[in-house]
Amino acid sequence: MTRGAGADVSTGRMLWRFAPMIYGPTALFGLGEGALLPLLPVIATSLGADVPQAALVASVIVVARLIGNLPAGWLVDRIGERHTMAIAGALALLGALGVIFAPNMAVLCIAVFGIGLCASAFGLARHAFMTTRVPLAYRARALSVLGGSFRAGMLTGPFVAAAFLALWPDERSVAWFFVGSMVALIVLVLVGRDPEEVLAAEGHGARPAAASAPKQGVFRTAWLHRGVLARLGITSATLSAMRQARVYLLPLWGVSLGLDAQTIALVVGITGALEFALFYSSGQIMDRWGRLWACLPSMVLMGGAFFGLAFTHDLDSAMAWFVAAAVVVGIGNGLSSGILMTLGADVAPASDPAPFLGSWRMLTDAGAAAAPLLIAGVSAAASLPVATGVIGVIGLVGALGFWRYVPRFVPHRR
Structure with a gap:
């Protein structure tokens, strides 16, 4: 589609077009994954794994996501895109059955690895789908809502898991919920009408053929x-690293201050709530004023918060600084919602974006995978x-990279 093709379609109507085939399945995948992931170490322990081995099972899915981008x-x-999303959902369903019936750690790891590969394929397919079908005027908002749909699922998933465990006190029962989510996902992907066909039927034009x-x-x-x-890809990997670093650094910082689990969970929960609350604002900023106005403040806020936090550990007001840094990180990450997908869509070849997006997503996932290793090594x-200061420096360096390369590769208001 061209920019003008959808210019007379309201934003709400345009975004609603993608609910049955993209946003709904994305929320379902996030919901199932968010329910299952926290219980993988528990399932591994029930099969005789010790703590390091249980942690390894949880990391397998991250490695699978990284490896799966190029094949996807x-x-x-x-x-x-449609067939890839459906196949990924079906294979993820089989992976969940593998988790349910795994007799040992080896089978469990293979099943979890398969789910990670499917998550990678599903994510790339929906990214490519949106890249080729969303009018440029709505692109950032559409992709921010996509990121928000997944976040909503991931945030809700643990609560669903808790409800399942209250009814069926077996950690593997949650995997059945994942199976149900994948069945619903497959149905939506295969039955949902392509938004491009809907717009074409209404006379708003269609995407130019690129055969x-x-x-x-x-x-x-x-x-x-x-x-x-x-240039821009590696810079974007630093943003991905910052996002993943916050998942590990904030709880670790709370533990190092001697806070109890409830307090740490509350602080991290506030951060997550801020991130979720700002996801649509990020898309509006990018569509109205340009991509740089989202990614640059985001990196400055997160990088500056972590760098400043590194000097507060032994202060009397360390707790207050911890809460303040967590709030700033939450705001910063919320402002960057959808930016990695949007930038990837902006610089991908318009005629055939999927192969490019495989490399793009591999770089950003590599940044996410490297962050926990860097934190552990420096600590x-x-x-x-x-380690917190190093992460902060990476964020500020990434901000400089965005300041230099976004105007170069993504023109004004793109």
């Missing part, structure tokens, strides 16, 4: 676009405040 780009390029454009393949596409991937070699 190839698959979407070959069979299309004549030759397909370059995943690796060829990555090589042809190595400049933007090496072991020096201290937690030093």
